[in-house]
Amino acid sequence: MTSDIPQNVGLELPTQLVHGAFFQRSLVSESSAQNCWFVYFPDGVIDPPQYVIPCHRLPTQETLYWLQEPTNLPRAVNGFVLASASDLAGFELGPGALNPYEQFNLIKPVAVIDDGVYVFQGRFDLSIASGLNRAEKANLLLQRHQPEAALSEARQAVALAPDLVPPEATLGDILLALGRTSEARAAYQRALYLAETVDPALQTDWVQTLRAKLAPR
Numbered sequence: 605m606t607s608d609i610p611q612n613v614g615l616e617l618p619t620q621l622v623h624g625a626f627f628q629r630s631l632v633s634e635s636s637a638q639n640c641w642f643v644y645f646p647d648g649v650i651d652p653p654q655y656v657i658p659c660h661r662l663p664t665q666e667t668l669y670w671l672q673e674p675t676n677l678p679r680a681v682n683g684f685v686l687a688s689a690s691d692l693a694g695f696e697l698g699p700g701a702l703n704p705y706e707q708f709n710l711i712k713p714v715a716v717i718d719d720g721v722y723v724f725q726g727r728f729d730l731s732i733a734s735g736l737n738r739a740e741k742a743n744l745l746l747q748r749h750q751p752e753a754a755l756s757e758a759r760q761a762v763a764l765a766p767d768l769v770p771p772e773a774t775l776g777d778i779l780l781a782l783g784r785t786s787e788a789r790a791a792y793q794r795a796l797y798l799a800e801t802v803d804p805a806l807q808t809d810w811v812q813t814l815r816a817k818l819a820p821r
Contacts, residue, residue: 640684641660642660643661643663643664643687643688643705644686644721645664645688645689645690645695659686660677662675662677662685662705662730665696666696668737668740672744674738674740675737677730678734680731682726682728684724684725685724686723687708687721689722691705692722694706697736698803698806701802701803704735711724711726731765732768734765735762735768735771737761738758738760738771739757739765740770742757742774745757746774751781755775758774758775758778761774768802769795769807769810772794772798773795773810773817775791776788796810796811799811799814
């Protein structure tokens with residue numbers, strides 16, 4: 605990010621104490637919260653709504669896989685997106701093609717909050733984040749013994765994020781639970797191909813997991 609970006613420009617309202625630093629509520633007011641989305645690295649340890657930050661949650665590794673709290677995230681949003689620096693760097697979900705927020709590294713933010721949260725305004729395609737979100741919804745539906753509903757979510761997840769492993773792996777798990785073994789193997793094979801070709805050094809755990817799922821029984 606360039607140094608000429610305005611710091612806290614246009615950020616109204618009083619400061620709030622968050623994780624030992626002052627965090628200013630964003631440009632939006634509570635009445636326009638439907639147009640604000642926030643991906644925050646400490647989310648899961650810190651709950652932004654408790655600090656009256658009127659934005660919808662965007663998924664992180666903690667909110668999806670630790671808290672298991674997928675949201676109703678649309679494919680595209682129009683308004684403000686706030687993103688912490690660690691999420692932009694792909695610290696947890698992975699950099700580059702693995703990062704659902706990689707596009708924001710190519711966009712100049714309209715402001716920066718406390719040197720750590722970048723503010724973007726416009727219309728943004730969040731298909732990859734939405735795909736990961738739907739894949740976790742599918743996992744939860746499978747755990748609740750609703751495989752048909754899970755299958756629908758998983759297929760949508762794959763369509764939204766076709767280059768990521770979790771949606772394909774989840775689809776395989778659901779098809780296997782439905783007794784559709786050959787289709788499950790095909791999904792696992794696609795997932796393994798992605799794990800071995802998209803930043804494979806960062807997906808070694810997935811490679812081992814998927815090879816185990818494909819091993820003869």
